[in-house]
Amino acid sequence: MHELAITQAVVDAVVGQLGDARATAVHLRIGRVSGVETDAVRFCFDLVAAGTPVAGARLEIEEPTGTGTCDACGAEFAVEDLLLGCPCGSLDVHVTGGDELLVTAVEVA
Amino acid sequence: MCGTCGCGEDDGPRFTRLDRPPQPHAHEHPRGHRHEHVHEQGHPHPHPHERDLGGADGAGGPHLVRLEQQVLGRNDALAARNRADFAARGLVVVNLMSSPGSGKTTLLERTVREVGRPVVVVEGDQETVVDAERIRAAGVPVVQVNTGSGCHLDAAMLQRGVAELDPPDGTLVVVENVGNLVCPALFDLGETRRVVVMSVPEGDDKPGKYPHMFRTADLVLVNKVDLLPYVTFDLPACVAQLRRLRPDVTVLAVSATRGDGMADWLAWLGRAADPTGNVTRTSIDSPAPTGV
Numbered sequence: 001m002h003e004l005a006i007t008q009a010v011v012d013a014v015v016g017q018l019g020d021a022r023a024t025a026v027h028l029r030i031g032r033v034s035g036v037e038t039d040a041v042r043f044c045f046d047l048v049a050a051g052t053p054v055a056g057a058r059l060e061i062e063e064p065t066g067t068g069t070c071d072a073c074g075a076e077f078a079v080e081d082l083l084l085g086c087p088c089g090s091l092d093v094h095v096t097g098g099d100e101l102l103v104t105a106v107e108v109a
Numbered sequence: 110m111c112g113t114c115g116c117g118e119d120d121g122p123r124f125t126r127l128d129r130p131p132q133p134h135a136h137e138h139p140r141g142h143r144h145e146h147v148h149e150q151g152h153p154h155p156h157p158h159e160r161d162l163g164g165a166d167g168a169g170g171p172h173l174v175r176l177e178q179q180v181l182g183r184n185d186a187l188a189a190r191n192r193a194d195f196a197a198r199g200l201v202v203v204n205l206m207s208s209p210g211s212g213k214t215t216l217l218e219r220t221v222r223e224v225g226r227p228v229v230v231v232e233g234d235q236e237t238v239v240d241a242e243r244i245r246a247a248g249v250p251v252v253q254v255n256t257g258s259g260c261h262l263d264a265a266m267l268q269r270g271v272a273e274l275d276p277p278d279g280t281l282v283v284v285e286n287v288g289n290l291v292c293p294a295l296f297d298l299g300e301t302r303r304v305v306v307m308s309v310p311e312g313d314d315k316p317g318k319y320p321h322m323f324r325t326a327d328l329v330l331v332n333k334v335d336l337l338p339y340v341t342f343d344l345p346a347c348v349a350q351l352r353r354l355r356p357d358v359t360v361l362a363v364s365a366t367r368g369d370g371m372a373d374w375l376a377w378l379g380r381a382a383d384p385t386g387n388v389t390r391t392s393i394d395s396p397a398p399t400g401v
Contacts, residue, residue: 002292035321082320
């Protein structure tokens with residue numbers, strides 16, 4: 001389960017920025033086609049945060065939907081999975097959003 | 110972690126190099142060195158300013174600190190450093206990924222025997238040195254990385270593994286990642302090329318089921334094609350799925366045991382090893398395998 005390593009990276013990033021300041025909330029942006037399950041991150045978070053200045057912090061996760069664009073016809077469309085294809089029939093498409101994996105902000109006590 | 114014999118003193122990965130005898134324990138075991146600390150060495154991520162940390166009015170008290178920091182920024186920065194280091198040394202690093210049992214190690218045994226150039230191998234598995242022993246028997250230097258509970262290799266592990274092997278400039282370094290079609294997809298190692306191996310008994314629907322893995326592949330090897338007469342596997346349908354995940358992916362049908370497609374695979378490796386070459390943007394897909 002790579003979400004354990006992902007969540008560890010979240011906590012490391014926050015502690016690296018804040019030092020000993022106590023975080024009361026951590027805001028993440030995890031896109032729906034990022035390959036990371038938010039439920040698994042939530043499951044891991046308290047475990048990973050225990051004993052750090054992030055322990056007990058609230059986890060706020062923003063989950064933007066996937067978007068894509070067609071390089072053949074220029075159409076933009078929603079992407080629900082990565083088996084991409086444009087309604088015009090072209091497979092020459094790429095993901096333009098929804099694959100983010102960011103710590104956006106931290107609330108500090 | 111012991112840098113000489115690879116014994117673990119914490120929960121981190123263990124490194125075992127098989128082509129030299131274990132060293133006596135005359136050395137100190139420094140603590141707390143599981144990962145490189147890139148922050149101090151390269152400042153890969155933005156820092157909040159002091160004013161941000163103190164709140165908008167400069168006073169203490171509850172406040173919001175905006176970070177917009179990549180969660181995997183530390184790994185990505187280490188991977189970038191690996192990539193620059195490998196390029197400077199002329200090392201070509203190929204990251205082999207697949208589910209367990211797709212035939213990576215068998216493919217690798219044959220590859221290191223036939224590739225005709227200096228090669229070393231970094232083996233990743235949760236436990237055992239079984240695969241490293243097989244590669245050593247094939248005649249090339251190898252280091253086994255045991256990740257314990259970890260489900261993937263990361264950039265720090267590859268940096269350490271390559272340091273253990275210390276290959277001469279220009280060597281081909283093949284990394285056999287932990288067998289897993291999910292987790293390794295998200296972790297950049299700093300490799301030169303990413304190769305995913307799938308095998309026909311797994312079914313032709315794997316690319317769609319594990320899209321994150323396949324969408325990052327420069328090359329997909331469809332292995333065990335000698336078994337096509339005995340299993341249901343639609344190669345054109347599989348290739349069509351792969352094209353929807355990555356339109357410019359190269360797909361080669363191979364059999365590591367019978368030898369089908371090995372010449373194409375070795376030729377691809379040769380192009381990957383050409384520092385001036387723009388390897389894979391030209392598809393060189395194998396025709397439907399013959400003799401099946």
